Amino acid sequence: MQLQVDAIGKSYGTTAVLKGVSFSLSDGEQALLLGPSGSGKSTLLNIICGLQRPDQGSVAIDNQVIASPDSTAKSDEVRRTSLGIVFQTLRLVSALSLRANLELAQKLQTGRVDSGLIDESLDRLDISHRAGARPFQLSQGEAQRAAIARAVVVSPKLLIADEPTSALDRENTRRVAELLIEMAKTVGAGLLIATHDDRLGDFFPQNYALDQGELKSC
Numbered sequence: 001m002q003l004q005v006d007a008i009g010k011s012y013g014t015t016a017v018l019k020g021v022s023f024s025l026s027d028g029e030q031a032l033l034l035g036p037s038g039s040g041k042s043t044l045l046n047i048i049c050g051l052q053r054p055d056q057g058s059v060a061i062d063n064q065v066i067a068s069p070d071s072t073a074k075s076d077e078v079r080r081t082s083l084g085i086v087f088q089t090l091r092l093v094s095a096l097s098l099r100a101n102l103e104l105a106q107k108l109q110t111g112r113v114d115s116g117l118i119d120e121s122l123d124r125l126d127i128s129h130r131a132g133a134r135p136f137q138l139s140q141g142e143a144q145r146a147a148i149a150r151a152v153v154v155s156p157k158l159l160i161a162d163e164p165t166s167a168l169d170r171e172n173t174r175r176v177a178e179l180l181i182e183m184a185k186t187v188g189a190g191l192l193i194a195t196h197d198d199r200l201g202d203f204f205p206q207n208y209a210l211d212q213g214e215l216k217s218c
Protein backbone atom coordinates (compact mmCIF):
# COMPACT_ATOMS: atom_id res chain seq x y z
CA MET A 1 0.00 0.00 0.00
CA GLN A 2 1.25 3.45 -0.88
CA LEU A 3 -0.59 6.49 0.49
CA GLN A 4 0.34 9.69 -1.30
CA VAL A 5 -0.94 12.98 0.11
CA ASP A 6 0.03 15.64 -2.38
CA ALA A 7 -0.10 19.43 -1.83
CA ILE A 8 -3.44 19.48 -0.02
CA GLY A 9 -4.85 22.97 0.48
CA LYS A 10 -8.02 23.87 2.38
CA SER A 11 -9.48 27.18 3.51
CA TYR A 12 -12.55 28.08 5.52
CA GLY A 13 -13.61 31.44 4.10
CA THR A 14 -10.41 33.46 3.92
CA THR A 15 -8.57 31.39 6.54
CA ALA A 16 -6.16 28.83 5.08
CA VAL A 17 -6.11 25.81 7.41
CA LEU A 18 -3.97 23.50 5.24
CA LYS A 19 -1.28 25.03 3.01
CA GLY A 20 0.11 22.48 0.59
CA VAL A 21 0.35 19.48 2.93
CA SER A 22 2.27 16.53 1.45
CA PHE A 23 3.48 13.24 2.88
CA SER A 24 3.52 9.56 2.00
CA LEU A 25 3.16 6.25 3.78
CA SER A 26 4.37 2.93 2.38
CA ASP A 27 3.44 -0.68 3.00
CA GLY A 28 2.75 -1.40 6.64
CA GLU A 29 4.22 1.94 7.78
CA GLN A 30 2.82 3.77 10.76
CA ALA A 31 2.74 7.52 11.26
CA LEU A 32 1.47 9.94 13.83
CA LEU A 33 -0.05 13.28 12.84
CA LEU A 34 0.45 15.63 15.77
CA GLY A 35 -0.76 19.18 16.28
CA PRO A 36 -2.52 21.31 18.86
CA SER A 37 -6.28 21.82 18.88
CA GLY A 38 -7.34 23.80 15.82
CA SER A 39 -4.22 22.99 13.78
CA GLY A 40 -6.20 21.21 11.06
CA LYS A 41 -5.74 17.51 11.91
CA SER A 42 -9.44 16.67 11.62
CA THR A 43 -9.72 18.66 8.41
CA LEU A 44 -6.85 16.66 6.88
CA LEU A 45 -8.28 13.33 8.10
CA ASN A 46 -11.74 14.28 6.84
CA ILE A 47 -10.26 14.98 3.43
CA ILE A 48 -8.45 11.62 3.35
CA CYS A 49 -11.66 9.90 4.51
CA GLY A 50 -13.84 11.69 1.94
CA LEU A 51 -15.92 13.67 4.43
CA GLN A 52 -14.59 16.97 3.10
CA ARG A 53 -13.09 18.00 -0.22
CA PRO A 54 -9.75 19.74 -0.56
CA ASP A 55 -9.53 23.05 -2.43
CA GLN A 56 -6.25 21.94 -3.98
CA GLY A 57 -4.15 18.79 -4.20
CA SER A 58 -4.97 15.11 -4.12
CA VAL A 59 -4.77 11.94 -2.04
CA ALA A 60 -4.06 8.59 -3.69
CA ILE A 61 -3.80 5.00 -2.53
CA ASP A 62 -1.74 2.75 -4.79
CA ASN A 63 -1.85 5.47 -7.46
CA GLN A 64 -5.65 5.61 -7.41
CA VAL A 65 -7.05 9.00 -6.41
CA ILE A 66 -9.35 8.92 -3.37
CA ALA A 67 -9.66 12.67 -2.78
CA SER A 68 -9.36 15.72 -5.00
CA PRO A 69 -11.32 18.95 -5.55
CA ASP A 70 -13.56 17.10 -8.00
CA SER A 71 -13.71 13.50 -6.77
CA THR A 72 -15.55 10.94 -8.86
CA ALA A 73 -17.62 7.81 -8.26
CA LYS A 74 -14.45 5.81 -8.99
CA SER A 75 -12.49 7.61 -6.27
CA ASP A 76 -15.39 7.13 -3.83
CA GLU A 77 -15.30 3.40 -4.57
CA VAL A 78 -11.52 3.08 -4.11
CA ARG A 79 -11.74 5.00 -0.84
CA ARG A 80 -14.67 2.89 0.41
CA THR A 81 -12.79 -0.36 -0.12
CA SER A 82 -9.38 0.86 1.12
CA LEU A 83 -9.94 2.56 4.47
CA GLY A 84 -10.76 1.42 7.98
CA ILE A 85 -11.61 4.37 10.21
CA VAL A 86 -11.74 4.68 14.00
CA PHE A 87 -13.74 7.87 14.56
CA GLN A 88 -13.14 10.07 17.59
CA THR A 89 -16.79 9.64 18.58
CA LEU A 90 -16.67 5.89 17.68
CA ARG A 91 -19.99 6.01 15.76
CA LEU A 92 -21.12 2.46 16.52
CA VAL A 93 -24.75 1.76 15.55
CA SER A 94 -26.61 1.66 18.86
CA ALA A 95 -29.51 -0.46 17.56
CA LEU A 96 -27.16 -3.32 16.67
CA SER A 97 -25.06 -5.72 18.74
CA LEU A 98 -21.29 -5.44 18.55
CA ARG A 99 -21.10 -8.46 16.22
CA ALA A 100 -23.86 -7.04 13.99
CA ASN A 101 -21.95 -3.73 13.82
CA LEU A 102 -18.91 -5.59 12.51
CA GLU A 103 -20.99 -7.63 10.03
CA LEU A 104 -22.67 -4.47 8.74
CA ALA A 105 -19.29 -2.78 8.18
CA GLN A 106 -18.04 -5.81 6.24
CA LYS A 107 -21.21 -6.00 4.12
CA LEU A 108 -21.08 -2.30 3.27
CA GLN A 109 -17.36 -2.17 2.57
CA THR A 110 -16.49 -5.59 1.15
CA GLY A 111 -19.88 -7.02 0.16
CA ARG A 112 -19.48 -10.15 2.30
CA VAL A 113 -19.27 -11.28 5.92
CA ASP A 114 -16.02 -12.90 7.06
CA SER A 115 -16.94 -14.47 10.41
CA GLY A 116 -13.43 -15.86 10.89
CA LEU A 117 -11.88 -12.38 10.78
CA ILE A 118 -14.60 -11.05 13.09
CA ASP A 119 -13.91 -13.83 15.63
CA GLU A 120 -10.15 -13.29 15.41
CA SER A 121 -10.46 -9.51 15.84
CA LEU A 122 -12.86 -9.77 18.78
CA ASP A 123 -10.50 -12.25 20.37
CA ARG A 124 -7.34 -10.18 19.88
CA LEU A 125 -9.11 -7.09 21.19
CA ASP A 126 -10.38 -9.03 24.20
CA ILE A 127 -14.09 -8.33 23.62
CA SER A 128 -15.34 -11.73 22.37
CA HIS A 129 -17.45 -12.07 25.49
CA ARG A 130 -19.23 -8.78 24.62
CA ALA A 131 -20.09 -9.70 20.98
CA GLY A 132 -23.83 -9.81 21.77
CA ALA A 133 -23.90 -6.52 23.68
CA ARG A 134 -25.21 -3.27 22.23
CA PRO A 135 -22.78 -0.32 22.14
CA PHE A 136 -24.38 1.52 25.08
CA GLN A 137 -23.88 -1.60 27.22
CA LEU A 138 -20.10 -1.52 26.68
CA SER A 139 -17.60 0.16 28.96
CA GLN A 140 -15.69 3.07 27.43
CA GLY A 141 -12.61 0.91 26.90
CA GLU A 142 -14.68 -1.92 25.37
CA ALA A 143 -16.43 0.54 23.04
CA GLN A 144 -13.07 1.93 21.97
CA ARG A 145 -11.82 -1.58 21.17
CA ALA A 146 -15.12 -2.32 19.39
CA ALA A 147 -14.52 0.70 17.14
CA ILE A 148 -11.02 -0.60 16.39
CA ALA A 149 -12.50 -4.03 15.57
CA ARG A 150 -15.00 -2.47 13.17
CA ALA A 151 -12.21 -0.64 11.36
CA VAL A 152 -10.00 -3.73 10.94
CA VAL A 153 -12.61 -6.38 10.00
CA VAL A 154 -12.95 -4.73 6.57
CA SER A 155 -9.28 -5.67 5.86
CA PRO A 156 -8.33 -2.08 5.02
CA LYS A 157 -5.18 -1.02 3.21
CA LEU A 158 -4.98 1.95 5.56
CA LEU A 159 -6.20 2.11 9.15
CA ILE A 160 -6.98 5.66 10.32
CA ALA A 161 -7.70 6.76 13.88
CA ASP A 162 -8.77 10.25 15.00
CA GLU A 163 -7.80 11.11 18.60
CA PRO A 164 -8.07 7.50 19.79
CA THR A 165 -6.64 8.20 23.25
CA SER A 166 -7.99 11.64 24.16
CA ALA A 167 -10.00 10.41 27.15
CA LEU A 168 -7.61 7.72 28.37
CA ASP A 169 -5.09 7.48 31.19
CA ARG A 170 -1.46 6.59 30.54
CA GLU A 171 -1.89 2.80 30.85
CA ASN A 172 -4.92 2.67 28.53
CA THR A 173 -3.20 5.03 26.09
CA ARG A 174 -0.30 2.55 25.85
CA ARG A 175 -2.75 -0.35 25.41
CA VAL A 176 -4.74 1.35 22.63
CA ALA A 177 -1.55 2.40 20.80
CA GLU A 178 -0.22 -1.17 20.97
CA LEU A 179 -3.57 -2.62 19.83
CA LEU A 180 -3.80 -0.26 16.86
CA ILE A 181 -0.23 -1.16 15.82
CA GLU A 182 -0.87 -4.91 16.33
CA MET A 183 -4.22 -4.90 14.49
CA ALA A 184 -2.82 -2.90 11.57
CA LYS A 185 -0.03 -5.48 11.26
CA THR A 186 -2.55 -8.36 11.50
CA VAL A 187 -4.49 -7.15 8.46
CA GLY A 188 -1.39 -5.80 6.68
CA ALA A 189 -2.56 -2.18 6.75
CA GLY A 190 -0.70 1.10 7.07
CA LEU A 191 -1.62 3.13 10.14
CA LEU A 192 -2.24 6.87 10.44
CA ILE A 193 -3.24 8.40 13.76
CA ALA A 194 -4.16 12.06 14.27
CA THR A 195 -3.77 13.29 17.83
CA HIS A 196 -2.78 16.16 20.09
CA ASP A 197 -1.57 13.54 22.60
CA ASP A 198 2.21 13.65 22.37
CA ARG A 199 2.44 10.67 24.77
CA LEU A 200 1.79 8.61 21.63
CA GLY A 201 5.02 9.86 20.05
CA ASP A 202 7.01 7.15 21.87
CA PHE A 203 5.18 4.39 19.99
CA PHE A 204 5.70 5.63 16.44
CA PRO A 205 8.85 5.84 14.36
CA GLN A 206 7.47 8.54 12.10
CA ASN A 207 5.83 11.70 13.43
CA TYR A 208 4.49 14.69 11.56
CA ALA A 209 3.29 17.92 13.12
CA LEU A 210 0.82 20.39 11.66
CA ASP A 211 1.88 23.93 12.40
CA GLN A 212 0.20 27.01 10.94
CA GLY A 213 -1.21 24.89 8.11
CA GLU A 214 2.14 23.33 7.19
CA LEU A 215 3.33 19.79 7.87
CA LYS A 216 6.73 19.18 9.41
CA SER A 217 8.55 15.94 10.16
CA CYS A 218 9.45 15.65 13.83
Ligand SMILES: Nc1ncnc2c1ncn2[C@@H]1O[C@H](COP(=O)(O)OP(=O)(O)OP(=O)(O)O)[C@@H](O)[C@H]1O
Nearest residue numbers: 012013017035036037038039040041042043044196
Ligand atom coordinates in the same frame (compact mmCIF):
# COMPACT_ATOMS: atom_id res chain seq x y z
N1 LIG B 1 -16.61 24.05 8.94
C1 LIG B 1 -15.75 24.98 9.37
N2 LIG B 1 -15.94 26.28 9.13
C2 LIG B 1 -15.08 27.22 9.56
N3 LIG B 1 -13.95 26.95 10.26
C3 LIG B 1 -13.71 25.66 10.54
C4 LIG B 1 -14.58 24.60 10.13
N4 LIG B 1 -14.08 23.41 10.56
C5 LIG B 1 -12.94 23.74 11.22
N5 LIG B 1 -12.72 25.05 11.22
C6 LIG B 1 -11.55 25.76 11.80
O1 LIG B 1 -10.38 25.26 11.16
C7 LIG B 1 -9.32 25.07 12.09
C8 LIG B 1 -8.86 23.61 12.07
O2 LIG B 1 -9.89 22.79 12.60
P1 LIG B 1 -9.72 21.21 12.79
O3 LIG B 1 -10.97 20.69 13.38
O4 LIG B 1 -9.26 20.64 11.51
O5 LIG B 1 -8.50 21.18 13.83
P2 LIG B 1 -7.98 20.00 14.77
O6 LIG B 1 -6.48 20.12 14.76
O7 LIG B 1 -8.56 18.72 14.37
O8 LIG B 1 -8.55 20.43 16.18
P3 LIG B 1 -9.01 19.51 17.45
O9 LIG B 1 -7.76 18.81 17.92
O10 LIG B 1 -9.51 20.55 18.42
O11 LIG B 1 -10.08 18.59 16.96
C9 LIG B 1 -9.86 25.54 13.44
O12 LIG B 1 -9.47 26.88 13.63
C10 LIG B 1 -11.37 25.45 13.27
O13 LIG B 1 -12.02 26.40 14.09
